[in-house]
Amino acid sequence: MLMTIVLIAILCISVAIAGLIYRVIKGPTTPDRIVALDAIGINLVAIIALVSIALDTNAYLEVILLLGILAFIGTVAFSKYLEKGVIIENERDR
Amino acid sequence: MNGIADFFIIVFILLGAFLSLVAAYGVIRLPDVYTRNHAASKAATLGVMSVLLGSLIFFYVKDGYFNSRVLLGIVFIFMTSPVAGHLISRAAYNSGVKLWGQSVQDDLKSAPHMKKTASKDH
Numbered sequence: 001m002l003m004t005i006v007l008i009a010i011l012c013i014s015v016a017i018a019g020l021i022y023r024v025i026k027g028p029t030t031p032d033r034i035v036a037l038d039a040i041g042i043n044l045v046a047i048i049a050l051v052s053i054a055l056d057t058n059a060y061l062e063v064i065l066l067l068g069i070l071a072f073i074g075t076v077a078f079s080k081y082l083e084k085g086v087i088i089e090n091e092r093d094r
Numbered sequence: 095m096n097g098i099a100d101f102f103i104i105v106f107i108l109l110g111a112f113l114s115l116v117a118a119y120g121v122i123r124l125p126d127v128y129t130r131n132h133a134a135s136k137a138a139t140l141g142v143m144s145v146l147l148g149s150l151i152f153f154y155v156k157d158g159y160f161n162s163r164v165l166l167g168i169v170f171i172f173m174t175s176p177v178a179g180h181l182i183s184r185a186a187y188n189s190g191v192k193l194w195g196q197s198v199q200d201d202l203k204s205a206p207h208m209k210k211t212a213s214k215d216h
Binding site for chain 1: 100103104107108110111112114115117118119121122127130131134135138139141142145146148149152153157159161163164166167170171174175177178179181182183184185186188189191
């Protein structure tokens with residue numbers, strides 16, 4: 001029963017990631033693509049949790065926090081690049 | 095595994111999968127980047143938090159193993175995903191992405207701090 005539910009949930013999130021990949025490919029502007037890639041990263045976290053339930057192991061649960069942090073840092077870097085043109089600025093005083 | 099915990103795990107996982115699907119549908123169908131960002135950064139966050147909560151309950155009930163990293167992941171996603179949505183939306187506005195054609199109000203156009211931010215890089 002629980003395995004069926006978990007497999008259905010993995011299917012739903014895979015369909016969601018496919019829709020977001022459509023937006024990454026088609027999206028007219030760059031922020032569209034960043035929004036979709038951020039949402040893909042967040043959905044991959046959910047896929048990792050569901051796969052570790054389906055495989056019945058708790059060895060992959062550290063990856064959840066790691067992938068969350070990496071998605072956030074990537075999004076922040078992309079939006080700083082869009083807004084200022086540089087990611088790490090080296091002016092001494094502003 | 096008792097029935098009540100099983101019921102809660104199933105409800106949380108199905109709710110999370112449904113919310114992620116709704117978020118992806120919104121990202122496909124909505125007209126401009128701000129509304130898409132609204133859909134993605136709210137519905138996907140709640141859906142993933144719900145899936146992670148279901149997984150936390152599953153491992154706690156089945157193995158008696160409380161994984162604090164998953165709880166930390168829930169808190170981290172709850173804190174950082176709206177911040178990431180705000181940063182993308184602000185970067186989109188400052189880099190000149192137009193609103194949807196049928197939008198009627200743009201309060202940020204006359205806000206003084208946004209003008210200062212927009213004129214800093216020119």
